[in-house]
Amino acid sequence: MTLALLRSKAFTTLLSLVLLVDLGQAIQETTTTASTSKDWWETAQFYQIYPRSFKDSDGDGIGDLNGITSKLEYLKDLGVTAAWLSPIFTSPMVDFGYDISDFFDIQPEYGTLDDFRNLIKKANELGLKIILDFVPNHSSDENDWFKKSVKREKGYADYYIWHDGKVNATTGKREPPSNWLQYFRGSAWQWNEERQQYYLHQFAVQQPDLNYRSPDVVAQMKRVLRYWLNEGVAGFRCDTVPTLFEVQPDADGQYPDEAISGITQDPDDRNFLTAKYVEDQPETIDMVYQWRTVLDDYQRIYGGNSSVLLIETYSPAWYTMQFYGNRSVNGAHLPFNFNFISVIEKNGLSAKTVQYSIDLWLQNMPAGRTPNWVLGNHDRRRAASRYGLKHIDAMNMLVMILPGASVTYQGEELGMTDGEISWEDTVDPWACNSNPNIFEQYTRDPERTPFQWTSGTNAGFTQGPTTWLPLAADYKTINVETESAADHSHLTIYKSLTALRRSSKTLQNGNTRYKVLSEDVFVVKRSLSGAASIIYVSNFGSSTVTVNLTEFDKTLPASLGLLIRSLDSKKTDGVKYAIGQLELESGEALVFSTE
Ligand SMILES: *[C@@H]1O[C@H](CO)[C@@H](O)[C@H](O)[C@H]1NC(C)=O
Ligand SMILES: *[C@@H]1O[C@H](CO)[C@@H](O)[C@H](O)[C@H]1NC(C)=O
Ligand SMILES: *[C@@H]1O[C@H](CO)[C@@H](O)[C@H](O)[C@H]1NC(C)=O
Ligand SMILES: CC(=O)N[C@H]1CO[C@H](CO)[C@@H](O)[C@@H]1O
Ligand SMILES: [Ca+2]
Ligand SMILES: [Ca+2]
Numbered sequence: 001m002t003l004a005l006l007r008s009k010a011f012t013t014l015l016s017l018v019l020l021v022d023l024g025q026a027i028q029e030t031t032t033t034a035s036t037s038k039d040w041w042e043t044a045q046f047y048q049i050y051p052r053s054f055k056d057s058d059g060d061g062i063g064d065l066n067g068i069t070s071k072l073e074y075l076k077d078l079g080v081t082a083a084w085l086s087p088i089f090t091s092p093m094v095d096f097g098y099d100i101s102d103f104f105d106i107q108p109e110y111g112t113l114d115d116f117r118n119l120i121k122k123a124n125e126l127g128l129k130i131i132l133d134f135v136p137n138h139s140s141d142e143n144d145w146f147k148k149s150v151k152r153e154k155g156y157a158d159y160y161i162w163h164d165g166k167v168n169a170t171t172g173k174r175e176p177p178s179n180w181l182q183y184f185r186g187s188a189w190q191w192n193e194e195r196q197q198y199y200l201h202q203f204a205v206q207q208p209d210l211n212y213r214s215p216d217v218v219a220q221m222k223r224v225l226r227y228w229l230n231e232g233v234a235g236f237r238c239d240t241v242p243t244l245f246e247v248q249p250d251a252d253g254q255y256p257d258e259a260i261s262g263i264t265q266d267p268d269d270r271n272f273l274t275a276k277y278v279e280d281q282p283e284t285i286d287m288v289y290q291w292r293t294v295l296d297d298y299q300r301i302y303g304g305n306s307s308v309l310l311i312e313t314y315s316p317a318w319y320t321m322q323f324y325g326n327r328s329v330n331g332a333h334l335p336f337n338f339n340f341i342s343v344i345e346k347n348g349l350s351a352k353t354v355q356y357s358i359d360l361w362l363q364n365m366p367a368g369r370t371p372n373w374v375l376g377n378h379d380r381r382r383a384a385s386r387y388g389l390k391h392i393d394a395m396n397m398l399v400m401i402l403p404g405a406s407v408t409y410q411g412e413e414l415g416m417t418d419g420e421i422s423w424e425d426t427v428d429p430w431a432c433n434s435n436p437n438i439f440e441q442y443t444r445d446p447e448r449t450p451f452q453w454t455s456g457t458n459a460g461f462t463q464g465p466t467t468w469l470p471l472a473a474d475y476k477t478i479n480v481e482t483e484s485a486a487d488h489s490h491l492t493i494y495k496s497l498t499a500l501r502r503s504s505k506t507l508q509n510g511n512t513r514y515k516v517l518s519e520d521v522f523v524v525k526r527s528l529s530g531a532a533s534i535i536y537v538s539n540f541g542s543s544t545v546t547v548n549l550t551e552f553d554k555t556l557p558a559s560l561g562l563l564i565r566s567l568d569s570k571k572t573d574g575v576k577y578a579i580g581q582l583e584l585e586s587g588e589a590l591v592f593s594t595e
Contacts, residue, residue, distance in 0.1 A: 027515045027552070028359060041235075041308045041333055042370045043508045044081035045400065045498055046131070046407045048237075050378045051088055051110055052096060052468060053450050054410060059464030063450070065111035069119045072126055074480065078413060079498025082129035084237045084310070086378060088116070089135075092142050094206040095184075095429055096448075097133075098239065099140040103224045113231075120232040129234035131308065136221050137243050138207040145220075146208055150195045158214045161200035161246070163255070165189070178255040180278055185268040185433045185442075188278070202243045202278060204429050212245055212287060222294050229298050235308035238332075241288065241323070242315045245281035280319045289329050296330070311335040314342060317364040324369045334372045334405055337361045340395070341380055349387050351522040351540050358402065358514060371404035375412055382411065382447045385418040393493050393566035394538040394589035400497040401524050401536040401591065403512050408494075410451055414483055415490035415567075419449035419472035427469065445469055452479035488567065496564045500591070506531045515552050518545060521584060523552050535560060537582070538589035549579035560592035 055067030065088065075083055087097030090105045097107065106113055123130050139146055148156035163177040176189035176198055182205075189198040190205050200209045210217050225236065249255050258273035266272060288311060295307050311323050311332040325331035339357035347353045361371055375395055376383040384392040392415045399406035410416075421443065423436040431443035450467045452475040453460030458467055459475040472478075483491035501507050510528035517523045520541025527533040535556070539545055549556055559576040566589040571577065577592070584590075 027513060028355070028362070038508060039306055040081065040129070041306065041405060043501065044405045045079065045501065046310070046405060047075060047078070047080040047083045048086070048377060048407060048409045049083050050086045050410060050448060052086075053448050053461075055451065055453070056462035056464065056467075059462060060109065061462050061464050061466040062109055062468045063461070064109065065106065065115040065119050069115070069122050072119075072122050072128060075128055076126045077495070079495055079502060080128070080408065082131055082234055082308075083123075084131035085133060087133045087135055087239075092140055092206065094140070095204055096427075098135055099138070099142075099204065099207045100135055101140040101142040102144075103139070104227055117231065124232070129305075130232075131235045131237055131310070132228050132233050133239055134225065134236040135239040136210070137240050138201065138203060138209045141206045141208055145210075150192060152195065155216060158211055159217055160208045161211045162195065162197040163189070163200075163249075163253075165191070165198045166254070178277075179257040179273065180255070181258075181268070181270045181273055183270050184430045185270070200246065202246075203240075204433075209243070209246075212283065213248070218287070218290070222291070225291060225294050226298065229295070229307060233307065234305065235295065235310065235333075236291075237310040237312065237336075238288070238291070239312050241284060241311050242279040242313050242319070244287060245283040247277040247281065280315050285319075285322045285331070288323050289325065289331050292325070292330050292332065306333075308333040314338055317360060321364050321366060324366050326366075334370060336374050336407065337372050338374055340373060340375055340399070341386075345380075345386065349391060349540055351516040351518075351520050351538075354398070354522050354540065355514065355516050362512075371402070372407065373399035373402055373404070374407040375399060376409040376447070377407075378409065378448055379444050380447060382416055382418050383409070384412070384415045385446075388587075389415055389417060390566075390568065390587035391538075391540065391589075392490060394540070394587070396490075396494055397497060397536055397564065397566075397589050397591055398524070398538070400501050401507065401526060401534060403507075403510070403526070409447075413491055413494035414452060414478050414480065416452060416478055417472060417474055418446035419470055421445040421449075421470060425470055446472075454479055454481040456481075490567060493564060493567065497591075500534070500563065504531075504534060506534050510534075513553070517547050517549070517552050520545060521547050523547075523549065525553055525556075532593045532595035534563075535592040535594070536589070537584065537592070538566075539584035539586055542586050544583060544585050546581050546583045549582060557594055560594060562590060563593050564591040566590070 052063045054063045055071050056063050057066035088106055088110050089100045090102035090107050091097045091100050106116055120130055145156055145159050149159040165177050166175050168175050176187050180188040182188040182201055182203060184204050188200055188202055190201055191198050201207050202209055256277055258277060261271060261274050263271045292309055295309060299306055309332040313320050313335055320335050323332045323335035339360050343357045344353050365371055387395050423439055426439055426443055426445055428444045431439040434442050449469050449472045450459060450461035455476045459471050459479055461467060483489035506526050506528040510526040512526055514524040520539055522538050524536040525533055559578045561576050562571055562573055565571050569588045
């Protein structure tokens with residue numbers, strides 16, 4: 001789905017090429033800068049909150065800010081560094097907050113500005129950072145800017161991308177300016193009766209694209225950033241960045257048509273066409289550099305910690321890596337790395353696809369930048385459903401053992417799986433714009449079901465009688481209450497990992513080596529001179545195997561102390577295991593120390 005599918009052809013071609021060469025034989029080694037003074041975000045665990053589904057405080061069945069505030073202690077206890085909140089701004093909720101009608105205020109059903117200030121205050125007290133979603137590509141059609149633009153009011157006439165369209169020589173009828181398609185199915189152009197022009201919307205009809213070729217828009221969006229920095233946020237996660245700019249019209253004022261991609265036969269599906277003219281334009285990279293300057297200037301003037309820019313992009317590496325900046329300019333701190341989602345979705349989970357996903361990032365990343373690892377978000381089926389519940393610990397371990405920052409989508413720490421949502425209960429516009437036969441291909445509702453706090457009524461998400469989406473079926477066993485009480489659970493494993501990441505200089509600053517060891521087994525070693533090494537080993541296959549870890553690294557001691565083990569592992573924490581003949585069951589994942 002989404003942008004990744006569009007790229008999937010490129011990915012598959014690349015991947016099959018690489019897999020022909022047996023990567024399993026090669027040991028990949030990365031030397032990270034052994035600097036001991038890393039900034040907070042360079043080793044951070046980010047945690048994504050989908051506010052609508054996190055915690056309801058007033059019984060209306062919809063999550064809200066006071067709900068989040070009441071659960072900040074949970075995040076502290078979990079050991080994460082910063083939480084990023086999906087949009088909380090005023091919105092008609094056509095795309096559940098990604099259609100913003102006022103970038104400077106809070107959606108009433110989520111709370112008020114005072115509630116937000118209270119949330120920030122409590123987070124500061126706990127030493128947690130709060131990051132907001134910045135949705136720069138479009139606003140809601142109910143935004144005052146759009147209403148003024150429709151009326152061609154002074155200063156707003158060019159805020160959006162307007163066009164007269166074309167006249168069909170045969171029929172004499174007006175047609176859209178180009179064949180471009182929106183993400184949520186159908187034309188990306190919508191006729192506006194009042195202004196007598198088409199406007200561009202790369203997402204829903206109610207999400208008109210802002211015109212970044214207008215200096216007023218550029219200035220306005222920087223104002224948005226400064227406004228929330230003033231409210232004490234620690235940075236922004238920028239939504240759907242590659243769609244920011246489109247190609248400029250030609251000398252006659254016309255936009256070029258996209259070619260047919262050959263990926264799907266469905267002419268309403270965005271993937272029916274290429275996205276050469278509507279994504280990955282060079283101007284977009286420069287705009288991100290400009291936003292970074294806004295953040296850096298703010299810190300220079302007002303002091304305090306650095307605030308971060310996290311970028312959402314499913315674009316190919318050659319484009320994505322430019323967001324980091326170049327030799328003379330800083331860009332985003334972390335362009336999100338979705339390889340563990342995209343590559344594995346396309347090619348399945350195996351030691352080789354894990355290795356390939358890591359290579360694809362580390363081998364393309366510019367020198368001196370910080371890697372990051374993402375397992376999921378509110379647009380993708382839940383990690384435990386995609387990888388299989390038995391591999392969720394292995395994947396949570398992986399993203400925290402690898403160098404750099406990691407990102408957790410709410411519920412991944414519990415092993416939450418997708419909910420089953422009928423067509424009748426479906427609310428996601430992407431699915432609703434399709435039909436009862438194919439909606440499951442598009443719907444993003446299953447990964448947005450309410451967070452599971454307890455095994456009680458409505459999973460403790462709300463005191464009220466209803467929830468905005470039905471609960472996932474597994475809430476009686478997969479929830480915070482049950483997993484906290486257990487000696488060993490996905491949650492306790494997750495907490496051990498964040499604790500290790502915080503305490504281990506090796507994980508923060510060490511070198512990284514990794515290898516496919518036998519068909520199904522993947523191993524990572526982090527090492528730092530003068531400190532214990534950390535070894536991660538995981539069996540992604542379906543049968544028990546015995547491996548010899550000295551084949552991977554001859555300098556390892558004959559036995560290693562077990563620090564953390566996956567849920568079903570029958571080994572014992574704290575015990576030393578001989579690594580010459582280490583038996584690993586299917587799905588077993590272990591974290592060892594050389595001490
Ligand atoms: C003009 O309209 C006709 C009839 O609907 C259609 O077949 C043709 O493709 C259109 N031409 C262009 C250039 O879109
Ligand atoms: C870096 O990016 C800036 C801003 O886009 C550009 O002006 C400059 O030429 C680039 N420098 C290099 C070395 O690529
Ligand atoms: C900066 O971040 C650190 C680590 O999270 C925190 O302890 C400190 O209070 C922050 N300083 C300011 C000025 O916010
Ligand atoms: C992961 C993510 O944030 N996806 C969002 C990308 O942008 C569109 C439009 O704003 C949203 O619908 C997605 O949820
Ligand atoms: Ca509520
Ligand atoms: Ca755009």
